[in-house]
Amino acid sequence: MSALEPYVALRRPTGAGGRPVGGVDYLNPPGDPGFFGPDSLAWRIHANPIALAIGGVAAVILELAEPRVRTGVWEHSIFRTDPLTRMQRTGEATLITTYGPTKAAQARVDMVGRMHARVGGTTPEGQAYQAIEPELMTWVHVTASWGFLNAYHRHVAPLSRADQDRYYAEGARLGRAFGAPEPPGSVAEVEAWFGRMTDKLVPHPIIDEFLGIVSTTSPFGLAGRALQPLVVEAAIRLVPAEIARRLKLPVKPLRRAVAGPALGVLAQAARRAPGEITRQAFARMGRAVPRVL
Numbered sequence: 001m002s003a004l005e006p007y008v009a010l011r012r013p014t015g016a017g018g019r020p021v022g023g024v025d026y027l028n029p030p031g032d033p034g035f036f037g038p039d040s041l042a043w044r045i046h047a048n049p050i051a052l053a054i055g056g057v058a059a060v061i062l063e064l065a066e067p068r069v070r071t072g073v074w075e076h077s078i079f080r081t082d083p084l085t086r087m088q089r090t091g092e093a094t095l096i097t098t099y100g101p102t103k104a105a106q107a108r109v110d111m112v113g114r115m116h117a118r119v120g121g122t123t124p125e126g127q128a129y130q131a132i133e134p135e136l137m138t139w140v141h142v143t144a145s146w147g148f149l150n151a152y153h154r155h156v157a158p159l160s161r162a163d164q165d166r167y168y169a170e171g172a173r174l175g176r177a178f179g180a181p182e183p184p185g186s187v188a189e190v191e192a193w194f195g196r197m198t199d200k201l202v203p204h205p206i207i208d209e210f211l212g213i214v215s216t217t218s219p220f221g222l223a224g225r226a227l228q229p230l231v232v233e234a235a236i237r238l239v240p241a242e243i244a245r246r247l248k249l250p251v252k253p254l255r256r257a258v259a260g261p262a263l264g265v266l267a268q269a270a271r272r273a274p275g276e277i278t279r280q281a282f283a284r285m286g287r288a289v290p291r292v293l
Contacts, residue, residue, distance in 0.1 A: 003045035005275065019128045024096050024104045024263065026280035032101040036172050038287045041159075041167040045152045046098045047278045049229075050267035054155060055147030056090075057214055057235035062143040065201035065247055068129035069136055074206055076119045076131075083217045094144075099281035109177045142193045145171050150238055155260070156261055156267045161187060183246055203247045211250070219256075227266075230259040 036042040045051060064070045073079065079086040096108045119131035129136065149167050153159045159167070165186040175183030184190045215232045218224025233255045236244065271292050282289045 008233055009098050014221045024100045026099055026101075026277055027284050029101060030284055030286065032103075033285060034100050034102050034281070035097055035105050035177075036099075036209065038172060038282055038285045040097050040170050041163060042170055043278070043281070044290075044293050045148055045156075045167065046094070047274045048152060048267055048270050049275070050263050050270055051148060051152035051156050052091075052094070053150030053151075053231045054221040054238060054263065055149070057145070057147075057232055058151065058238040059143040059147035060214075061207060061235065061239055061247070061249070062201070062211065063140055064204070064244070065243070066136070066139060067123045067202065067204075068123075068127060068133070068177065070204060070206055072119050072129065072131045072136075079213070080209075080248065083213050087217070095277055099277050101140075101284065104215050106177070109174075113179065129189060132179050134179070134181050138175070138181070138183060138193070139197055141171070141175040141178060141180040141183050142190055143257065145175075145234075146190055146194075147238065147267075151234075154196065154238065155264055156271060194243075198243060198246070201243060201246060207249075229255060230262055233259040234263055 013196055033102055066075065077086060093112060097105045099109070113132075115132040116137075120129060122128050131137075145168060149159070149164060153164070168183075168187065169185040172183045172185050212230055215229045216225060218228050233252060235243050236249045236251065237256060237259070239247070239249060274289055274293055278293070279289050
């Protein structure tokens, strides 16, 4: 599963006719914590749509820089032809596995796993791949976790090193469920994975195409489309400097100067107004939503 924009569904727990998005009832069964639970850092970090937006785009940049992941995403998904639907599906999966009850979360993991099992082929450079290869599944898990955590740390609220380690350790269960056999459980282990993968990351026109698509596509209409270029600029800035240079990522200084303060204001507002899915998950656990997430 790619990490692309899971914030899309964050404030829409129901779809047409009031049916739960993804068929998930976030209010039931009472007392079921799902994969994480209300005391987890995932419930705090993933409640912030700005962190998820920035971190999700940064993660996909890193994923598309890996030739096997890039080929799998670009040749076996509808992203190029229907990016909005692709964003919504990925967002739905992220929210279900974070806030959904255990049975629903596991069902979504199983569905994604079946989809990945069918994905494979050969990159344009001649390298054979299967989506379920342990290295590829781990890299996707690492980039998503790293993106969400670091976007929250930079744009929402700073986290201690201990909390950062705890976030990665909490996410290991989900990483294993998605097919990463030994997901990293600390900042040091994530940094080791970046060191392992950096030499395999290469620039490619598909990355530029992706950035163009997410700069102009939003489920929130005109207001969302105005915000997207700032999200993309913040995501590019989030990518480690060495990798950003390696990938020749574009930098727009004026947009970058605006992005941080503007998105920071929105991120702080979102901390005090969590979406309905988050509120329903806390209610399922019989817990009040914290005043600030």
